Amino acid sequence: MLTLISRYSTQLLASCVLVGFALPTLANTLLPFLPAILFILMLFTIVSLDIKTLIKDLAQRSVWLYAIWHSLGVTVLVMSLLWLFQVDSKLYLAIAASCATGSLFASPAIVRSIGLDAQRCMAMTIASTLLMPLVLLLNGLVFSHFSGTEQLQLDMxxxxxxxxxxxILPVFISVVGHKLIKQSQIERALLxxxxxxxxxxxxxxxxxxxAFRETYDLSPNQAWQYLAIAxxxxxxLFxxxxxxxxxxxxQQxxxxAITxxxxxxxxxxxITGGFLGMEFLVYMGALQLPIYLLPLLVKQLYRPS
Structure with missing residues (x-):
């Protein structure tokens, strides 16, 4: 069963967006458990990586240049186009916040499912996450200046x-585990x-x-607008x-593009303590379909050499 799920993982990820939309009660029930699931996912992913190589990757200038592009670069690009096309200003803060956000901790697992280098993706994910608060605060400061609203606060x-x-904890567990357990046993467990x-x-x-489904029930047109923008x-970005x-x-x-x-x-x-409001919650849901459809498209088009 797990082998079948792994083989069709990209199709299932996109399908789960539709299931979550169709079953909002299930979605709201799962939401509080996502941080715990995220920890387990990160632990499994980091244990499967070479920590020494990961540290070397994080020391590379190119990884941090990518992180700057991932947050600051895309903010300038996306927000300029939103202003040019006169998108509803109520969405500016939600979109600017998402542009500042680091990559999904699930990105290495998604990248691996397509046959790409999860090691490099993890370094890019960590770098973009570490840079996130600075760019998020900067975006909030700019938004507050032009809108005259309260300045964005982060719960550091x-x-x-x-x-x-x-x-840090998954890296620590990985390092200790690799010292105490034979590599051959770890590799068998990872399979x-x-x-x-x-x-x-x-x-x-x-x-x-x-939240996206709730908005759709109240105002379908508004939900479609969020989805189109997402x-x-x-x-x-891709x-x-x-x-x-x-x-x-x-490959790089x-x-x-996926990261x-x-x-x-x-x-x-x-970490914003709900400051971003309902607009961000709805936009967060609208992002799920394009986020998980793009790997499906890549898997159809990309064949590892």
């Missing part, structure tokens, strides 16, 4: 705790566990659709990131 204590739980990581990722599109922004990195090879361009499109919006919402 919660952010620090989540970094410790979701990144069994790997399909489980994809199953865990399925809970995210399922659990983040509640598709446009995600498509723009295409621009792919073109920006294509000189480094097709695809990793960059840039995936956004850990749940982390952003948790």
């Amino acid at each position: 204590q919660i952010y620090s705790q989540r970094l410790a739980i979701f990144i 069994t566990i790997r399909p489980v990581t994809i199953v865990l990722v399925l809970f995210f599109p399922l659990g983040l659709m509640g 598709f446009a922004v995600s498509g723009l 295409i621009s990131s792919f073109l920006l990195y294509i000189k480094q090879g097709k 361009a695809l990793i960059s 840039a499109t995936n956004r850990n919006v749940l982390l952003t919402y948790s």
Whole structure:
């Protein structure tokens, strides 16, 4: 069963968005459990990686240049186009916040399911997450200046705790585990566990659709508007990131494109203390379909050499 799920993981991820939309009660029930699922997913993913290589990747200038593009670069690009096309200003803060957000911690598992390098993706994910508060505050400051509203506040204590739980703790457990357990035993265990990581990722599109469905029930036109904007922004991030990195090879361009499109919006919402409001919750749900459809498209078009 797990092998079948792993084989059709990208199709199932996109399908879970529709299931979450169709069953909002299920989505709202799963939402509180997503942080715990996220921790397990991060632990499995980091244990499967080479920590020394990951540290070397994080020391590379190119990874941090990517993180700057992932947050600050896409903010300038996306917000300029939103202003140019006169998109409803009520959405500006929600979209700017999502642009500042680091990549999904599930990105390495998604990238691996397509046959791409999860090791490099993890370094890019961690770098973009570490840079996130600075760009999020900057985006909030700019928004507050032009809109005259209250300045965005971040709960740095919660952010620090989540970094410790979701990144530092799994790295520590991985290092200790690799010292105490034989590599051959770890590799055998990982072969069994790997399909489980994809199953865990399925809970995210399922659990983040509640607010979007509620908006759809109240105002279908507004929900369609959110979805159209989410598709446009995600498509723009994917295409621009792919073109920006294509000189480094097709695989690196695809990793960059997928990592840039995936956004850990749940982390952003948790550290802003609900400041971003209902607009962000709805946009968070609208993002799920393009986020999980793009890997499906990549899997259909990309064949590892």
